[in-house]
Amino acid sequence: MPDAYTVLARRYRSQTFDELVGQEAIAQTLKNAIKSNRVAHAFLFTGTRGVGKTSAARILAKAVNCPHRTPEGNPCGQCDTCKAIARGEDMDVIEIDGASNNSVDQIRELRQSAGIRPSHSEFKIYIIDEVHMLSTGAFNALLKTLEEPPAHVKFIFATTDVHKVPATIISRVQRFDFKNIATQRIAEHLTEIVKDEQVQADADALHRIARLGNGSMRDALSILDRVLSLGEKHITDKILEDLLGKPPTAAIGQLVDAISQSDAAAAITRADALLKEGMGVEGVLSELIEFLRNLMLVVTCGNDTDLLDVPTEARSTFTALAGRFDAATLVHLITLCEQTLRAFKASTMHRPLFDALIVRLSLSEQFSSIRQLLAGNNANASTPQLAGQKKK
Numbered sequence: 001m002p003d004a005y006t007v008l009a010r011r012y013r014s015q016t017f018d019e020l021v022g023q024e025a026i027a028q029t030l031k032n033a034i035k036s037n038r039v040a041h042a043f044l045f046t047g048t049r050g051v052g053k054t055s056a057a058r059i060l061a062k063a064v065n066c067p068h069r070t071p072e073g074n075p076c077g078q079c080d081t082c083k084a085i086a087r088g089e090d091m092d093v094i095e096i097d098g099a100s101n102n103s104v105d106q107i108r109e110l111r112q113s114a115g116i117r118p119s120h121s122e123f124k125i126y127i128i129d130e131v132h133m134l135s136t137g138a139f140n141a142l143l144k145t146l147e148e149p150p151a152h153v154k155f156i157f158a159t160t161d162v163h164k165v166p167a168t169i170i171s172r173v174q175r176f177d178f179k180n181i182a183t184q185r186i187a188e189h190l191t192e193i194v195k196d197e198q199v200q201a202d203a204d205a206l207h208r209i210a211r212l213g214n215g216s217m218r219d220a221l222s223i224l225d226r227v228l229s230l231g232e233k234h235i236t237d238k239i240l241e242d243l244l245g246k247p248p249t250a251a252i253g254q255l256v257d258a259i260s261q262s263d264a265a266a267a268i269t270r271a272d273a274l275l276k277e278g279m280g281v282e283g284v285l286s287e288l289i290e291f292l293r294n295l296m297l298v299v300t301c302g303n304d305t306d307l308l309d310v311p312t313e314a315r316s317t318f319t320a321l322a323g324r325f326d327a328a329t330l331v332h333l334i335t336l337c338e339q340t341l342r343a344f345k346a347s348t349m350h351r352p353l354f355d356a357l358i359v360r361l362s363l364s365e366q367f368s369s370i371r372q373l374l375a376g377n378n379a380n381a382s383t384p385q386l387a388g389q390k391k392k
Ligand SMILES: [Zn+2]
Pocket: 066, 067, 068, 069, 075, 076, 077, 078, 079, 080, 081, 082, 083
């Protein structure tokens, strides 16, 4: 046991391409490149936080410089080079935080040092994290190096914000877009970790932690860190509830209840209450989508469907609301939520977009009722018409 507690994200950092959870396609492509000796001289890893970009960068650096890599293209993990890179202490693998080293002078220094041959490995590898933080001048200096890179140099850039990286840079790198990790994959990984930590955990509880990670393994692991720090040997829903508050199912249920009654005022008030409890707009939206999906499953497949993946006591929340919606309306509501989540990526106006969505969801149900009245018993009119009917 180490004296000081090391956070799980560090202790369980993936060490080979095969351990990179949720990024199998990228891992496979990189392994193939290593195997066939066709490794680009510059890479760009994009994606939200905690999805494995930095881990992948280190694995790639190890695989490139490891003298004993496996036939599949993985680093051996045992040699001095692999171990030093894993610790972040290898002379030839230089990790730079773009946020705090973003000036022209710092990139010029980098260019000079890049000209010097690696100390012991085949390649000198620069990993620049948060590369979008570089100043314009710094990008220009970097571009010069990318245009004529010394043969012994490789670059791996990582960014959460690819829109801020100049096109001139993007056109000179091999780009990989890291996906948000599926909740199920995060939950599976958490299950392995608690087993390793010799802690028991209820599947429901781990699933909730995985969902709170919202696609980010690191975020899920930091919640698990908090839970484990309580010292309990059996993680249950009750323990999570004490630490993190009630699961949002009931609160989201109230929001959907207001939407089902076309009560925009109540809906927006309840949504506001959720935000005040500390759930971000994206968090509320993800929960809402998940809730509407569950509702749709109940409406489509019946109250007893196995597809409804919720704790037993939460089932009644869904069955109670199911009678108020038809499947087409739920499809429409989910689509609207998803569109707004996507709009968040291109806008900083998250709260106005969020509020507008909540009002729109409340009005959609009203449109649906009117449509049903107008159409008599023809309740299967296609959902795009609903959107078309939206007028002030
Ligand atoms: Zn090695």
